[in-house]
Amino acid sequence: MEAQIAINTPDPGPVSPPNNIISAKNLTKIFNTETVVDHISFEIPNSIIFGFVGPSGSGKTTTIRLLTGLYTPTEGTVTMFGKNPAKFKQNERSRFGYMPQLFVLYPNLTVWENLNFAASLYGMSFVRGKRLKNALNFVELYDHRHELARNISGGMQRRLSLAATLVHNPILLFLDEPTAGIDPILRQKFWEHFRELKQQGTTIFITTQYVSEADNCDLVGVQSNGKLLIVDTPRGLRHHTYGGDMVDLHAIESITYQEEANLRSLPFVLPRTIRTGENSVRIIVDQASTAVPALVEWAQQQNIKVKSLEEYLPSFDDVFVELVRREVKDE
Amino acid sequence: MSRIFRSFIRASSFLTKEFYEVLRQPRLIVSLVLGPFLILFLFGIGYRDQNRVLRTIFVIPKNAVISAQDIQKYSETIKSLIQIEGVTDNKNSALDQLRQGTIDMVIEEPEAAFSIIKNNHQAVFNVYHNEIDPVQIDYIDYLGWLYVGAVNQQVLQAFTSQGQKDAAKLHQDLRDAHANIAAAKKAIQTGDNATGQQKQQELTGNLDSISLLAGGTLGLLDSYQATDGGDTGSGDHVQTTLSDINQNTNVINNPATSPEDRLTRLDKIDKDLSDLDTKLGVVQNISPAVLVSPFSSLTRSVANYQPSLLSFFVPAVLALLLQHVAITFAALSIVRERNVGTVELFKISPISATEVLFGKYLSYMLFGGIIAAALALLMHFILHLPMWGNWWYFTLTVAVILFTSLGYGFVISIISQTDSQAVQYSMIFLLASVFFSGFIMGLEKLIGPVRIVSWMLPTTYGTILLRNIALRGLIPDWILLGGLAAIGVFLLFIAWLLMRRLIGSSAWSK
Numbered sequence: 001m002e003a004q005i006a007i008n009t010p011d012p013g014p015v016s017p018p019n020n021i022i023s024a025k026n027l028t029k030i031f032n033t034e035t036v037v038d039h040i041s042f043e044i045p046n047s048i049i050f051g052f053v054g055p056s057g058s059g060k061t062t063t064i065r066l067l068t069g070l071y072t073p074t075e076g077t078v079t080m081f082g083k084n085p086a087k088f089k090q091n092e093r094s095r096f097g098y099m100p101q102l103f104v105l106y107p108n109l110t111v112w113e114n115l116n117f118a119a120s121l122y123g124m125s126f127v128r129g130k131r132l133k134n135a136l137n138f139v140e141l142y143d144h145r146h147e148l149a150r151n152i153s154g155g156m157q158r159r160l161s162l163a164a165t166l167v168h169n170p171i172l173l174f175l176d177e178p179t180a181g182i183d184p185i186l187r188q189k190f191w192e193h194f195r196e197l198k199q200q201g202t203t204i205f206i207t208t209q210y211v212s213e214a215d216n217c218d219l220v221g222v223q224s225n226g227k228l229l230i231v232d233t234p235r236g237l238r239h240h241t242y243g244g245d246m247v248d249l250h251a252i253e254s255i256t257y258q259e260e261a262n263l264r265s266l267p268f269v270l271p272r273t274i275r276t277g278e279n280s281v282r283i284i285v286d287q288a289s290t291a292v293p294a295l296v297e298w299a300q301q302q303n304i305k306v307k308s309l310e311e312y313l314p315s316f317d318d319v320f321v322e323l324v325r326r327e328v329k330d331e
Numbered sequence: 332m333s334r335i336f337r338s339f340i341r342a343s344s345f346l347t348k349e350f351y352e353v354l355r356q357p358r359l360i361v362s363l364v365l366g367p368f369l370i371l372f373l374f375g376i377g378y379r380d381q382n383r384v385l386r387t388i389f390v391i392p393k394n395a396v397i398s399a400q401d402i403q404k405y406s407e408t409i410k411s412l413i414q415i416e417g418v419t420d421n422k423n424s425a426l427d428q429l430r431q432g433t434i435d436m437v438i439e440e441p442e443a444a445f446s447i448i449k450n451n452h453q454a455v456f457n458v459y460h461n462e463i464d465p466v467q468i469d470y471i472d473y474l475g476w477l478y479v480g481a482v483n484q485q486v487l488q489a490f491t492s493q494g495q496k497d498a499a500k501l502h503q504d505l506r507d508a509h510a511n512i513a514a515a516k517k518a519i520q521t522g523d524n525a526t527g528q529q530k531q532q533e534l535t536g537n538l539d540s541i542s543l544l545a546g547g548t549l550g551l552l553d554s555y556q557a558t559d560g561g562d563t564g565s566g567d568h569v570q571t572t573l574s575d576i577n578q579n580t581n582v583i584n585n586p587a588t589s590p591e592d593r594l595t596r597l598d599k600i601d602k603d604l605s606d607l608d609t610k611l612g613v614v615q616n617i618s619p620a621v622l623v624s625p626f627s628s629l630t631r632s633v634a635n636y637q638p639s640l641l642s643f644f645v646p647a648v649l650a651l652l653l654q655h656v657a658i659t660f661a662a663l664s665i666v667r668e669r670n671v672g673t674v675e676l677f678k679i680s681p682i683s684a685t686e687v688l689f690g691k692y693l694s695y696m697l698f699g700g701i702i703a704a705a706l707a708l709l710m711h712f713i714l715h716l717p718m719w720g721n722w723w724y725f726t727l728t729v730a731v732i733l734f735t736s737l738g739y740g741f742v743i744s745i746i747s748q749t750d751s752q753a754v755q756y757s758m759i760f761l762l763a764s765v766f767f768s769g770f771i772m773g774l775e776k777l778i779g780p781v782r783i784v785s786w787m788l789p790t791t792y793g794t795i796l797l798r799n800i801a802l803r804g805l806i807p808d809w810i811l812l813g814g815l816a817a818i819g820v821f822l823l824f825i826a827w828l829l830m831r832r833l834i835g836s837s838a839w840s841k
């Protein structure tokens with residue numbers, strides 16, 4: 001299924017195609033008779049955080065494995081740096097890093113030894129102490145470098161995995177649910193790390209089942225039942241899901257049904273409002289930035305005393321539920 | 332940085348990783364080195380080079396030919412192997428005790444043995460036991476055989492002793508015969524035909540008696556002479572001599588025989604009787620025990636060293652242990668990495684199948700080498716395993732055993748889906764090695780096709796090679812060592828193919 005890419009004018013759109021670091025066309029993976037990834041297509045530009053959002057079992061990990069060349073697609077093609085990743089030469093493999101969903105390093109080695117092992121897998125010079133130290137400092141594990149991996153917390157194991165993925169300075173990172181099962185404070189820290197990496201020019205492909213984390217991404221792909229429902233910016237995602245921006249109008253007195261009908265007849269307002277209370281109504285508009293002043297003016301004309309008028313940003317959980325509901329309805 | 336150097340760095344990742352992982356398991360190292368050493372040490376100090384002593388009851392029927400006293404006397408020859416718990420005529424009671432385990436063996440004397448023998452049959456001693464172990468059953472068979480041999484020997488000794496007593500009468504007959512010959516010759520020479528005839532008749536009587544006694548007593552000597560193929564130094568065989576005497580006697584008793592011929596024949600008979608007398612002297616000087624068992628054996632080895640049972644087993648234990656450690660460690664290494672997901676890191680990273688295998692072979696060879704060195708030194712200096720050969724050849728053989736065993740281990744590891752499967756396959760190799768490698772029983776006891784299994788096992792080669800080097804001081808049999816190395820190379824190739832497949836299709840381009 002071709003994802004709908006809706007790019008709204010206020011947001012800078014994805015970088016132009018020549019800068020795309022990953023390109024997937026009609027990518028499909030079928031295990032026995034089960035279609036796990038269903039004809040998905042998308043492109044990922046350089047130096048962005050691409051969030052791949054979806055519930056557990058939606059096909060995110062399979063997609064990441066297809067992109068990294070771990071799996072061969074049943075159908076479709078994938079290119080990374082303009083080449084099929086399954087055909088990469090040894091030196092080309094050093095250009096990207098992959099952090100699996102689970103901790104796959106060695107529990108009987110210390111933090112430092114595990115990182116050292118990961119570094120040597122990439123053929124990094126024996127004089128690599130500084131690089132290891134930097135990687136551990138980046139994930140704030142340097143002080144724990146002598147501890148055995150089996151003795152550190154789950155969150156620390158995740159950070160160690162991240163350090164092992166970063167240690168060879170890849171320009172593209174695949175992170176498979178790095179924030180799953182960890183506390184919100186640590187999750188926030190992870191996102192700070194990712195943003196820092198992005199600032200340094202690294203492209204990050206990250207999967208997450210926390211829909212709310214989509215806000216941290218530059219581009220978000222929403223996957224459900226193997227299908228890619230949409231790829232857009234976080235703001236564009238909301239806009240696309242509800243057909244426009246949402247504005248909440250709170251009046252001092254009650255809003256009559258006639259006034260609500262008048263509201264729906266305004267040219268910049270979509271013919272759909274949501275009653276959120278006796279004195280309040282949620283309005284869907286083309287652009288919240290231009291609609292708010294126009295609505296203030298309209299309220300004055302209608303002698304409606306406005307208590308507040310502000311843009312409403314629905315949670316990504318709501319956005320996701322709406323998208324999936326619509327997908328089910330379409331089917 | 333050169334491509335080869337990068338490749339070396341990638342392979343070396345396993346060297347340090349395995350080193351640290353093993354180092355973090357001190358109990359494992361202790362169990363791998365000290366465990367087998369302590370087992371051998373305990374075996375060395377606890378093993379008694381003595382046969383099992385079987386508690387035995389003799390069942391003697393009431394009408395037995397051999398008395399209870401004799402039965403006990405006969406068992407003297409195997410007294411170190413049996414302990415007589417009693418003599419009874421109640422067979423059922425003895426068998427009950429056997430079933431209850433209070434005794435180990437019941438030997439039943441045959442009833443009416445003489446009548447059986449007279450009917451040209453062997454009288455059978457029944458030997459009862461309650462064993463299920465085939466080795467113990469063989470041992471009891473052997474003891475029964477020994478016991479009956481001892482009984483037969485005692486019976487023969489009694490016969491022989493009686494024969495020697497009879498020899499005194501034979502000696503007297505011989506003296507009488509010589510006297511009668513002298514008297515007969517004198518009578519013939521003087522023409523006294525009547526006396527001559529009388530002495531000849533007396534001589535004939537003497538000779539009949541001699542013929543009867545000498546046939547039994549001196550015949551035994553004749554048999555040894557025939558067996559030996561040599562000579563007693565006293566003339567012809569007894570039967571030939573007796574036949575000559577008989578023939579000459581017939582001639583002299585013939586009235587038509589001339590006096591000259593008679594004299595000649597009497598001289599010949601006289602000489603033959605002297606020969607018999609000489610032989611009789613020989614027989615009388617030999618004890619009955621030697622006469623019935625004239626031969627014994629003495630085993631001598633041309634090998635330069637006769638190892639103790641412990642020393643003999645130490646090289647085999649070392650080979651078996653190294654094979655088991657190498658197969659088990661290698662078998663678990665990759666299957667664990669695959670189950671945990673670490674293999675995905677290998678697939679993604681630039682490391683190739685060759686580098687992974689090289690790194691793992693190198694690390695486990697070093698690890699196995701350290702264990703082998705520690706064990707060999709402990710066994711040499713504490714258990715006194717001799718080293719008649721060259722330590723370098725010993726080291727080379729150990730290296731090839733490890734190399735080939737690791738090949739098996741890595742192949743197992745790649746084809747196994749779980750740790751349990753890998754361990755199970757390793758245990759099958761261990762079990763096969765115990766039965767087919769010559770560790771317990773020699774390869775010659777296996778039929779040809781089954782020996783194929785033996786020659787697939789590193790322990791088979793290791794046992795032969797290490798024993799020959801350490802205990803015989805030989806250089807390695809290069810064909811055996813080469814064969815083992817060839818299996819190792821073949822397994823390396825298989826492991827490499829499987830590893831390439833495991834690391835993924837992308838790995839073909841690595």
